[in-house]
Amino acid sequence: MSDDHSDADDAPPIATDGGSSPSADDLDENVSHRFDRLAPTDAERTVEGRPSRATVLSWWEERFGIPPATFENHTFWEKGNGKLWVLAGDDADPSEVEAMGATVLRTRQEHWKPTTDAVQRFGHLATKNVIDLDLAEAERFAAGEDQDIERWDGDWGYLIAAHELPRETADDADGERAILGVGLYVHGELRSTVPKGRRRDL
């Protein structure tokens, strides 16, 4: 399984929550090669299957406890089928650009999957569904390996994996949480979703 769930891939086998996926006959189809801004709310959507900004903000809050205000100066965009991007500020017609900000979330599937880069950027604000790893576990995670971790008794599905690194000086015993990436937790196993290009032997 180790190569089946990088950021580039879809559809995890099992998870426990997800975004809404309403559809309506009077909505347009998504144009996959173009960036389109997410509508503010579900009621204002014009494209079938596209989540709204409100739904995305709710998802971060419900899944990880990350407050909606975190993204108050950001806009969200869809390009590709369900691939969402987060951009600081807003912008005009983005039809001729290759990237807008950073990829943030894979939607249009039962269980939404945040990207490694997004949780490394915003995951320090999470208050739940964060699994803290010891050094050996963190090293395996960073290398892209799956591992059995029986102690987790929280939700299954996509978790934020973290470890502690020392903060000030070496004689300061207290470390500070550092976000590693996204793990998929199922059946007592934590599967690393660190993309191949980000994996490191540490």
Add this chain to the structure above:
Amino acid sequence: MHEVLERYRPIVDEFDAFAAAVERPLGKTVRVNTIKADVERVRAAFEDAGIAAEPTAWNPELLAVDTDGPGSTWPAFHGWIHSQEAVSTLPPIALDPQPGETIWDACAAPGSKTTQIAAMMDDEGRVVANDRNMGRLSALRFNAERLGVTNAIVTNRDARNYSLDPLAVDEFDRALVDAPCSGEGTLRKNPAALDSWSEGFLADVSGVQTDVLQRAIQATKPGGRVVYSTCTYAPEENETVLDRVLDAENCRIVEQELPIETRPGITEWDGTSFDPSVERAARIYPHLNDTGGFFVATLEVGA
């Protein structure tokens, strides 16, 4: 020393020191990515791994690291650092981008300076990062996302006739032209850098550099700042380009305060004289600060 560099004997003081310095391998430096971490946190993590990481005297966010592989460390995995040559951090320092501004990085890949600019802006406002080479854009996007940059828009166009049409602004506040060049200044990290050097290449690339810098002047607001930089010693790619652009566009070269030792731009080369204000440009030779070679000039767009 590579024979190509002999042509600079007339313009480099202490030429023997220069020749000796280009033979020495370059030490590794990493820039702390202030979007995701701070200097203390990065130093603590390196210290925990037994790696010395000392701030350079002239840039506290640039750390000299005692390892050949800073990329295989926790600070790198977390996107807290970016391996970047010391002189490569100078153009953004000269550019001095402010949070909320709109900045054009005309030749952006692989994104070392783009991400430094984004960090200097606290990831607010807009960096429009362009590169003509699609293959190199993937490295730019990888670096930007790893470093947590969310204020960059990436485009894949020819900078020489760049259109602002798809953007939210009609002009840029500032622009960086870190031009493609012959790369003579990178010999210390890449001994093969000059294997394909030719005077014909200098003539060709000089034309491209001039065109891109002219477009940057045109696309930047009156009073706005445009920084031009290369990693080469060749006057054909440096003062010659500035001299042509001064003739063609409404702009001037301004004094710049760089935190390292530099030499002024030269006003004459190969029988040709340049506008005297090219002296305000900075030449950086390896023996001055134990770095790679570099060239940087700051221009101001006329009203």
